[in-house]
Amino acid sequence: MKSIFLAIMFMAFVHESIAQAPLRLAIAGLSHGHVDWIFNRKDKNDVHLVGIYETNPELIERYARRYDIDNAIFFTDLSEMLDALKPDAVCAFGAISEHVEVVRACAPRKIHVMVEKPLATTFADAKEITQLATQHHIHVLTNFETSWYESNQAIKSMLEGGRLGAVRKVMVNDGHQGPKEIGVSNEFLEILTDPQKNGAGALVDFGCYGANLMTWLMDGARPISVTAVVHQNKPETYRDVDDEATIVLQYPDAQCVIQASWNWPFSRKDMEVYGTDGYAIAVDATTLRYRFRENNMEETRKLDTRAAPFNDPFSVLAAVVDGSLVLPKSDLYGLSVNMTTVEILEAAMQSATQRKTIYLTD
Template sequence: MKYLLSILLVAMIATASFAQSPMRLAVAGLSHGHVGWAFNRSDKKDAVLVGVYEPNQELVDRFASKYKLDKKLFYSDLNKMLDETKPEAVSAFGPINEHITIVRACAPRKINVMVEKPLATTFADAKEIQSLALKNNIQVLTNYETSWYASNQYVNDLYTAGKLGEIRKVMVNDGHQGPKEIGVGKEFFEILTDPVKNGAGALTDFGCYGANLMTWLMKGERPISVTAVAHQNKPDIYKNVDDEASIVLQYPKAQCIIQASWNWTFARKDMEVYGTKGYAIAVDPTTIRERLQDKAPEEKKKIDPRPAPYTDPFSVLSDVVQGRLKLDKNDLYGLPVNVTVVEILEAARKSAKSGKTVTL
């Protein structure tokens, strides 16, 4: 009996130890402006960096110096890095149109992937990514800052609980003064202003937030039509892409207006949801304005931030990959919602170019 208990105790300790092992993480690309987050996590123990793929030697030298990284971590060949470092997950920080290349390399090797928003630049690529993920039983997550906003979760909870009634109108406003105006790095600027690498300008960069949030609120339902207007207010700076875009998503009984801009006076990411019983506005990550049926004046609330792991995308990735967290079917990070996001963005580009509404 004692022998059996000893075996069980050893097994339990081994299981607990395995569950706490940090996720083996590799980074693919260093040109995206948000990649620094991957190297600024010394306080977190849920992931260990095992490799970095980047063909641009100038970027490699810069990051190795800035973050005091061993040059042995760096590879100029993606497949070689994956085979030699054997990561559990890869986080992609390159051009959006290269996300498909990363997934094509990772999926057959059963390596999970997290990309920066949006999932892809074309609907065809998005569908292929989804097919590869399903075929190879891997996770492909899409990282959005607004997924971490407690305010957005609060508004969705109100709606799910029936307190807002049926959604009739949603307005999502996202953007800033412009990539050049806020001083993004040259490599990231080159991506954002390339219609192939980024898909479009502000329409892609910030239009994706509204498409992501609305598809989530609508529990995965696709709009019946997409109408968009895009414009260049600053063609001297943004020669090849739009810097201003408005997108209207029409549903059978609801409408969403997405305002994506590189012309806002100040940076903003907010959402307004109007239903048949009330409205709720996510002003910032932790501020709500709401007015519900039979409640007189509008109420303003300050709420707590989301708890861990929802404070760090790599913590969420680690928990999902290692089985501690299961995403909802229509999670903001998940494939079903984000494939639809790319479908919406592609329709918006077509609408803006043709001047006509695109029916899905």
């Protein structure tokens, strides 16, 4: 009996050690402004940064100096880094158009990937990413800041619980004063204002949030049609891309209006959901306003932040890779929702260019 007990204790110890092993993570690119997140989570030990791929020597020097990073973990060849380090996962922080290249390199090596929003600049790239992920059995997640918002989760719960009735109208407002106005790095600005690297301007940069959230709220359903209007309010600053975009998604019984802008007076990421029995408004990550049809007064509730691991995208990635977290098929991070997100964005770009409504076909 004693030997059996010791064997059980040993197996439990081994299991716990494996479960707690940090994710061996590599970074592909330093030009995306959100990359700093990975260097500012020193209070967490679920991820261990093992390598960084970057070809720009100025960026390498800047980040090595800013975060006291050992030069030995920098690589200028992605394949060389992957073969030398064999990371568990890679996070892509380059241009959106480069996401498919990262997945092409990682998928055959069985390395999981997380990209910054959106998944791709074209629907063809999104489909290739999905095919590669399926073929090689890897996870490909897309990180949106709004996935961290407890207010959005509360609205989803209200819908699923029947408190709001059937969805009829959704308004999603995202953006800020403009990337140059808020002082993003020159490298990030160059991506955001390049229609090949980013797909479009504000339409993609902030329109992707609404497309992602609405697809999630609709349990993965695709809209019937997409209509978009774009404009350059500041052509002297953003000469090659739009800085103002409005996208209308039409469903059989619901409509979503996405207002993506580099012209807001301040940063905002809020969502309004109107149903047959009430409405709910996610004012920010933890503030929820709502009113049900039987009530005369609107109520406001302050929420806690999302519980771990959902309060940190790298923690989500680590949990998904080690199997302790299984995301629903229609999750905000998942390929299914983000495939449709890219399909919507591509249709919106076509609509704006052709100045007509684009109807999605099966």
